[in-house]
Amino acid sequence: MxxxxxxxxxxxxxxxxxxxxxxxxxxxxxxxxxxxxxxxxxxxxxxxxxxxxxxxxxxxxxxxxxxxxTVKWLGSKGPQGETHRILALGDPAYPASLLEMADPPLVLYLIGPERFELAQLARSIAMVGSRNPTAQGSSNARAFARAFGEASIAVVSGLALGIDGAAHEGALDTATDAMRPATVAVVGTGLDRVYPARHHALAQRIAAQGLIVSEFPLGTPPLNQNFPKRNRIIAGLSRGTLVVEAALQSGSLITARLASEQGKEVFAIPGSIHSPQSRGCHALIRQGAKLVETVNDVLEELRFYGSPTPATPPLLEEEESTAAGAGLLRAMGYDPASLDTLCARTGLPAAALQAQLLEQELAGYVARLPGGLFQRVMQG
Missing domain, CATH: 1.10.150 (DNA polymerase; domain 1)
Known part of the structure; x- marks a missing residue:
């Protein structure tokens, strides 16, 4: 240009x-x-x-x-050689899926390897969710994103804390296809800054093995009104949207609504009836979103064929733990529980129970939550 x-x-x-x-x-x-x-x-x-x-x-x-x-930015490259580009409405490389939206962005700013194009997202899925997920939610997001990557499906998300970050990381775990972006981050700031700042290293990985996209001019700070706006692009670039965890009032539900309005499929992973972070997903399912238990539920609905079916994120195998640990895990279920509750369920004294919890935590089967709670985690 x-x-x-x-x-x-x-x-x-x-x-x-x-x-x-x-x-x-x-x-x-x-x-x-x-x-x-x-x-x-x-x-x-x-x-x-x-x-x-x-x-x-x-x-x-x-x-x-x-x-x-902007001229200076376009003439520079990232630390790993990634290019800086701009696509304007009407450019031959402008993604056709965004042209079908009611409100396509006028200009898109891109960071990523020159060989990657947004037009390569024919096989893509948006993954969104809570910025404050449960341990299980983060595990699910990473496991599902990894499985999508193994099926050559790009994961589109928003670089936010929580589920977004876990989804990007899971997709990057499978970034072996040199001709396909593993993941795409659509952000709500100018591309000369990273928000949140703690995702700076993650943004660098995405820039090297995927694409970072924004419609906002360089220098745009993280304004609250820009994040719901960018959600329409997340939905628009994807064949469907998977909500991993979400409260009833959340940006993830905005993305799901926008996807539905665009005629895209909406998927939701159910969770504990006691978890506020599951209520948004349950509301979506009541409204007609497809309940998802395995990656194949998404692949079949979107008819993503022509590549090996990825391994379904496996459930916890209790036999991999000790016999005592397996009994503890059965007693825990999948809802957060306090030490006193677990003592009552297992009949174990507190000292013995704490030792078993530590063993299972180190093995990756239990997560320690704020407020002195513990939660069983499915292995992904």
Missing amino acids: ERDELASWLRLTLTPGIGNTAARKLLSAFGLPMEVFAQPAATLRQVVTDVQASALLEAPAELAAGVER
Whole structure:
């Protein structure tokens, strides 16, 4: 993209009061952004409001600095050689699945190996969920994402803490296909920053073995309103959306709703009736989302054939533990339980029970939760 063309796209996205809907009307009427800005006010007012037309006649104050920043960014590469790119609406490489949305982004910023394209996401699944998942939820997310990766299915998520991060990590565990992005992170900031900061190393791994995508100009901070907005892109890039864990009021349910509105399949993993993090999934299932117990439930619904069926994330095999440990695990069930509750269920004294819990925790079969609770974890 030439500098003048880039500047016109940035100006269109930065002009106050010009959202995607007004911008698409202008593009439909006049063509490329350069032609939009060549129109007199009277002509613009035939397409947009007087206020919007007036705003279009004056370049935003931050435009020059934004162009310089973006040109410099495009000319640089990441620490592992990944490229920086921009796709504008109408570009041949712009993903067709986003064009089917009611509100496709005008511009997409990308970081990743040059060989990876968003058009390669014909086999893809969005995975979303709580930022504060249970130990079981994190384990499920990573195990399912790993199984999707083994079936050559790209995992799309939002780089958030919790389920998003676990899903990206699980997909990266299988990143062996040099011609296919293992995972795609759609973020709510400019691509010159990483949010949350603790995912900086994860973002670098994704940039090297997948793609990071944003519709927001460089320099955009993590504004609350941008995260629900980016969720439509997560849903739009994917054939379906799998919700691993979610509270009743959560961004994950927004993504699921957007996927449904786009005519995409919605899947949900059920959980404990006592866990607030399962209530969103249960609500989705009541509304018609497909209940998911294994990866094959998703593969069959989306008809993802033509590759080896991945191993289903296995349930815990009690015989792999000690006999005493297996009895403890049976007594625990899968809901969080306190030490006193487990003492009552097993009849063991506290000291002996704590020793068994430590053994199972070290073996990866039990997770220690806040508030002195313990939870059995299925192995993935």
